[in-house]
Amino acid sequence: MNTSTESGLGAKPGTARYLHEAQETMPREQLAALQLERLRATVRNAYDNVPLHRSRLDAIGMKPDDIRSLDDVQRLPFTMKSDLRDHYPFGMFARPRSSLTRLHASSGTTGKPTVVGYTRRDIDHWADLMARSYWSGGARPGDVIHNAYGYGLFTGGLGAHYGAERLGGVVVPMSGGSTERQVSLIVDFQARVLCSTPSYALAIAEVAEQQGVDLSRDSALKIGMFGAEPWSDAMRREIEARLGIRAVDIYGLSEIMGPGVACECEHHAGLHGWEDHFLFEVIDPDSGRPVSEGESGELVITTLTKEALPMLRYRTRDITKVTTDRCDCGRTHLRILRVTGRNDDMLIIRGVNVYPSQVEAVLVGLTNIAPHYQLVVERKGKLDHVTIETEVQPGVEPAAYDDIARQVAHQIKTMLGITTDVIVKRPGEIPRSQGKAVRVRDLRPKGA
Ligand code: DLL
16 A cells, blocks of 8 residues: 555654545445445435435335345436426425535526535535545645635535645635636745636636746645546646646535545546445446446446435436546545546537547647637537637737637547537637636527
8 A cells, every 4th residue: 555655645744644544445345335334324314304215216116125235226216417406495305404504506507506405414524525535636734725616505615615624724715716816825825735626727827927927936836626627638737737736636516515526646547436425336328227347428426424415326417437446545445537528518520429628638738729718519400510719829920820720620620530610719818717617608509
């Protein structure tokens, strides 16, 4: 097992050993036994306290005690985001309102928001899992943690905040926006850890450069905990170079908890999914059947310890692969490989399936092109058509734009096999995000 002092499971000399080492390095058979015990309790909680789960289980003649092995999870019906909407606001909660400690909600582009609730114990577990994620990413007690995830109904801000406190960090509750001020505070307070979406990290880097601040030289930043949206490895390299940090991928979703469901360790070889609290499956999104380990599919998550909102086989719509191969860090928990995108975001361009993050991987790193883009999707006849809007690096002459557009289109065709129109814009013309970036402007008729 890796016991290095600066990263992985080891503690800094002179500090306590890593508190959660036992949970994270547990032999997989022992982990499976723990999962089974917790799965049974979760199904019992859902059946006894949530009418929707009870009626679905009754409909297939299944009782909580029928869960005898982990494979039995596959007999449980799926839960979808629409179930939360249909039972707005509290219909999926397994605890009365008086036992809740907090609510979060996602705005949702259409219809009702999805509302999630937590008991005090749920919040406590969440703080633990976020603290474990920080540690796994290399943050340590005493680190100044600059939190630029949005505070409010979004789970990013408060999730990262409670975890930072639980870790023993010094949290700066900055939230998103006021980017110039973010830059000064990062420098002045000597933040070692930056929490934000990857797209906002890039916006911070850009504003710093405009202010003449080189964050890789002038700040104490060493680690970025980036998530809440898909991002490519090319984007990771770009952010690492511009901020002078190691960029760590962190995953989560409100319906399951919030940030900290899974996080990379120092090996950057996939995100450890915290299996003592969640059961992960990967399924074929069309048939609903499990795919073999290592194959790509939709991530499905069952919570194992949630009191207020137990989730049975929640269809995340996120496309990924998992591996249970042992990681060099010593953790035994499975690894989710980078989430390429959401099922809903997949574009089908003349039969070729493409995620925005794949287009990003081609764009980032092209000479003269800045790492900011949007994809405009339209319906032309029966086919989807994509226009890539991208931006040049500062200093590029407008006379070169047409050539650059042709080069980008050629590169996209070569790498991804799709034909696109490309519009090259001036520096700063693509809107910058303060949270999740809007990568796709979908102009297709609704329901098409
Ligand atoms: O985005 C929670 C979060 C906050 C995660 C901060 C990480 C950091 P939601 O707003 O419910 O929750 O959105 C969840 O965002 O289903 C994925 O589609 C996407 N997502 C989250 N993390 C990643 C990631 C938060 N690391 C949805 N890579 C998820 C790719 C991600 N997609």
